[in-house]
Amino acid sequence: LRKNVEDFTGPRERSDLGFVTFDITADILNGDKGLQSIFDWNVKQLFLYLSAEYSTKNNALNQVVLWDKIMLRGDNPRLFLKDMKSKYFFFDDGNGLKGNRNVTLTLSWNVVPNAGILPLVTGSGHVSVPFPDTYETTKSY
Amino acid sequence: ADMDLFGDLRRMNKRQLYYQVLNFAMIVSSALMIWKGLIVITGSESPIVVVLSGSMEPAFHRGDLLFLTNFHDDPIRAGEIVVFKVEGRDIPIVHRVIKIHEKENGNIKFLTKGDNNEVDDRGLYKEGQNWLEKKDVVGRARGFLPYVGMVTIIMNDYPKFKYALLAVMGAYVLLKRES
Numbered sequence: 195l196r197k198n199v200e201d202f203t204g205p206r207e208r209s210d211l212g213f214v215t216f217d218i219t220a221d222i223l224n225g226d227k228g229l230q231s232i233f234d235w236n237v238k239q240l241f242l243y244l245s246a247e248y249s250t251k252n253n254a255l256n257q258v259v260l261w262d263k264i265m266l267r268g269d270n271p272r273l274f275l276k277d278m279k280s281k282y283f284f285f286d287d288g289n290g291l292k293g294n295r296n297v298t299l300t301l302s303w304n305v306v307p308n309a310g311i312l313p314l315v316t317g318s319g320h321v322s323v324p325f326p327d328t329y330e331t332t333k334s335y
Numbered sequence: 336a337d338m339d340l341f342g343d344l345r346r347m348n349k350r351q352l353y354y355q356v357l358n359f360a361m362i363v364s365s366a367l368m369i370w371k372g373l374i375v376i377t378g379s380e381s382p383i384v385v386v387l388s389g390s391m392e393p394a395f396h397r398g399d400l401l402f403l404t405n406f407h408d409d410p411i412r413a414g415e416i417v418v419f420k421v422e423g424r425d426i427p428i429v430h431r432v433i434k435i436h437e438k439e440n441g442n443i444k445f446l447t448k449g450d451n452n453e454v455d456d457r458g459l460y461k462e463g464q465n466w467l468e469k470k471d472v473v474g475r476a477r478g479f480l481p482y483v484g485m486v487t488i489i490m491n492d493y494p495k496f497k498y499a500l501l502a503v504m505g506a507y508v509l510l511k512r513e514s
Contacts, residue, residue, distance in 0.1 A: 239393060241431075241450060245413045254439040257413035264393065264450065282455075287436040287444075302414050304431075306394045311478045314414055 210291035212284035215277055220301060222271040233267050240265040241304040248297040250290025258284055293327040359508045379405035379474035384418055384427055385484030390449030391429055398485035403474025411435060411443055416476040422461050427473050430456055444468055
């Protein structure tokens with residue numbers, strides 16, 4: 195699992211808004227079954243999401259989903275995406291993104307079976323995104 | 336065979352009728368006890384819910400059944416599927432958590448969105464409410480069965496079907512003879 199990111203923060207009245215672009219290269223496998231493909235007879239689909247996790251002065255733990263994708267049984271369980279922009283606005287609850295060195299991006303997925311338990315799995319491999327100390331006012335997204 | 340059935344009914348004396356009624360009451364009580372037991376074990380006031388809308392498609396469709404838990408110490412994390420009620424409204428909504436902001440003392444506020452919806456749920460919350468809190472959560476979806484909940488939706492939309500079903504069940508229990 196590999197991600198490359200570029201980021202900056204835009205000034206907003208009350209809360210920091212983060213802008214992140216990323217690449218994702220991933221193989222979704224079923225770890226329990228010795229690295230076979232995750233799509234067995236009881237897997238209807240996967241709900242994949244990229245979430246950013248970080249701490250701020252205001253809040254001990256923040257998690258924001260930046261991007262998601264639905265992968266159906268029959269789709270290729272490999273992801274090779276480049277230059278993706280976040281689907282959802284990355285607002286912080288306050289001004290905790292500026293200068294935050296420890297924002298971690300992780301890819302996780304929700305396994306939806308044909309019937310049965312709904313597990314949430316976190317992918318191995320994550321990337322730290324350091325946000326710069328200043329706001330960007332001129333960069334366009 | 337039909338004539339025999341009504342003949343039986345007339346011949347049944349009062350004692351047998353009371354016995355059958357008690358039998359019926361025991362079945363109902365057992366069912367209620369199992370339901371209450373589930374509420375206690377899962378920690379959720381509504382451990383089994385039926386999906387009512389298509390806002391979580393293609394994962395869940397209208398009529399699917401969801402099994403919930405609501406353990407107090409279970410943290411709410413992004414990506415989880417929660418069932419919540421908006422303050423003042425009775426209808427439970429099943430959507431995914433997309434943002435959380437948790438303070439050191441454990442106070443958490445979070446935002447939800449249906450997988451199949453374009454926008455987040457802020458439009459569904461109470462006027463002026465931007466976040467959900469732990470108290471709004473009915474439970475976390477842990478397991479699911481497709482289609483099975485359709486029966487409750489049909490019973491809701493077609494009350495005649497519900498009464499017919501109850502009448503048939505009642506008749507069966509009262510007329511059943513133990514051999």
